[in-house]
Amino acid sequence: MTQEKSDAQLAQKVEHQSAKVLHWRLVLNLALMVFDAVVYFCVGLLVMFLSKEMDLFTTRLQLNLRISVYLYVAVCAIIWVFCAHSSGVYHRHVFADGYQLNILLLKAMVFSWVGVCALNFIMQTNVSFFSVCMTSLCVWVAEMIVRFVARRFLTYRHRKGDYAYPTVIVGSPEGIGQILKFLQQRKQLNYKPVRVCPIRVNRETGLIEADPNIEVLNTMVREFWGEPIEVIEYGDHLAGRIAQTGAQTVMVTDVLDRFSDNLSTFAVQMESLNLEIALITSALDIAEHATQMRNIQGMSIMTISLPQYSPVAKIKKRIFDIVVSSLAIVLSSWIMLIVAIAIKIEDGGPVFYKQERIGLRGKPFYIHKFRSMRVDADKHLKEVLAANGQEMGARYKLKHDPRITKVGNFIRKTSLDELPQFFDVFMGNMSVVGPRPQRDFEVQEYDPVYATRLLVKPGITGPWQVSGRNDLDEEESRQLDVSYVQDWSVMGDIVYIMRTIGTVLHPSGAY
Structure with missing residues (x-):
């Protein structure tokens, strides 16, 4: 009975801590x-003042x-x-991601524009269409x-330890280390x-x-x-004992397999004491799939599917690729001309350079x-790798490749060397956003999970390019690519394009 009373007190303590976090989150959202x-x-x-439309009336009936x-204006607000x-x-979970948040703000703006137009x-007001659009x-x-200012403020407070969920990380020493790094x-x-x-x-x-x-x-920490x-x-x-530490969340990294006893x-x-469970799952976890329960003659059957692989969704992505690649070709034509002249003058x-890569399926x-x-760069790849103590493989990295020309170094840093790939997108071999296409000897090293990246068209940009590029380790790169296969969407592709623009302006890991 004493233990039950103690557990009840601990549960109440955790609930109080949770309420404090929920309170500031509610206050923030209301604000x-x-x-x-x-x-x-x-x-x-x-x-409306600048448009001289302050004298508002309706002609209804x-x-x-x-x-x-x-x-x-209050109703419009x-x-x-x-x-x-x-x-x-x-x-x-969206507030901390500036790119995704800005896309959602754009989505909200379009919806509100439709709503105000409908109003x-x-x-039947005399408000002009120009005023609605400009507002x-x-x-x-x-x-x-x-949102940028608010995000900076919250990030600063998070670094100070405020507005954060006290968390206990459970898993193998290696798994704990990876989460701490993240x-x-x-x-x-x-x-x-x-x-x-x-x-x-x-x-x-x-x-x-317990792992002794x-x-x-300690090394990982x-x-x-x-x-x-x-x-x-x-x-x-x-x-x-976790509740006594004041923790609110228990984050499980590995060892404890999903659906296991x-x-x-x-x-x-954990949940009996109101502790929240945060489970780190595989990039291919079926939780992302749309599920439907059916009962057929007394047998329950759960069907799963990924909506983005429907024919309609694929057509939307293809139309998106055609539109974006066409605009990119037209707008960057003068840049491509300058780059072409510079390459020709140098040597x-x-x-152009073309190389066989492995694409969809x-x-x-x-x-x-x-x-x-x-010109003869491919012939010297093995010897350059050997000189740097590396072997041919899916994730070789060369920070100072002697085969790169002066112009090549610049266009790589600025990603201008990728511009001709918009023609590949227009022709249908690639997509604007997706995992980077790799060579056959690299694909041969894929395991069954990593091979799922071949289920989507390779892209000019994608999660790897906007998340550190060559500075990422192999596991992080694989996780990003496989996750894209799991949850891609046209809206998500727009977010990646916006992030790519930021990466081009502030390149990181490009070599």
Whole structure:
């Protein structure tokens, strides 16, 4: 009875801590909603004042009834906030991602524009179409600026340890190290490690037990976090001991396999004390799939599918690729001309370089780029790798490749060498966004999971290019590519294009 009372007190303590975090999140979202409404209200009034449309009336039912311009703009502001909420602008996991957030703000702006146009049509007001469009555009720009400032503030507070979820990381020493590395690189996330709990599977019993290899764990913590984190030993009353640390979230990295009895038992213990479980899953986890339960003659059958692989979704992506590649070819034609002349002047060799790569479902095709290396570069690849102590493989890296020309070094850093690939996209061999196409000897090294990247068209840009490029380790690169196969969408592709623009302006890991 005493233990039950103690557990109840711990659960109440965790619930109180959770309530505090939920409180500041609610306050933040409400503040943002109010501020968004004020921004729209002010911008709308300013546009209508400059357009000399402050004298507002409706001609509905042939009656010229005056309408308060302040009431009208207030209603439009409410429509804007509603559309922003419906678009996911206020979701906590979106707020830290500036690119994705700006796309969602654009989506909300389009929806609110439609809503305001519908309002004007129903009320038959004398508000001009120009005013509606200009207000929507100005509000979108203003909101991006507001979110940028707010994001900087929250990131600063996160670095100070505020507004964060105290977290206990559970897993193998190696798994804990990888998560600490991830959290260290992404300070804007609101998980703050307060304890680590190393575990392993007992080979004889199949049960979970404490991993005694503390030396490896300490090495991982020092390397990836930079400061010591106290260890909490796996064992009896673990949930209670975690709750006593003040933690709110338990992050499971590995060892505890999904759908296993070990994980189910562990999760029940944690959740009984109101501790949140954050489970790190495989990039191909079926949780991302659309599921449907059916009961056929007493048998329950769950069907799963990925909506983005439907014929309609594929047609949308192809249309998107054609439109984007056409615009890119037209707008960058003068840049491509200058690059071509510079390459020709430097050594008189061919302007373009083509190479066989492996595309959709393993089908070979030729990729086209501006030549950035000397003419005989391919013949010397093995000897250059050998000189740098590397072998031919899917993830060889050369920071200082002697085969690269002076012009080639510049166009690689600025990604101008990739421009001819828009012709490959237009012809249908590639997509604007997707995993990078690789050579046959690289594809031969794929394991079954990594081979799923061949289920989508290779792209000019993608998750690897905007997340560090060659500075990423092999596991991170694989995870990004496989994740793209799992959850690509046209809206997601737009986010990657925006990130690519930022990467080109501030190149990182390009060599």
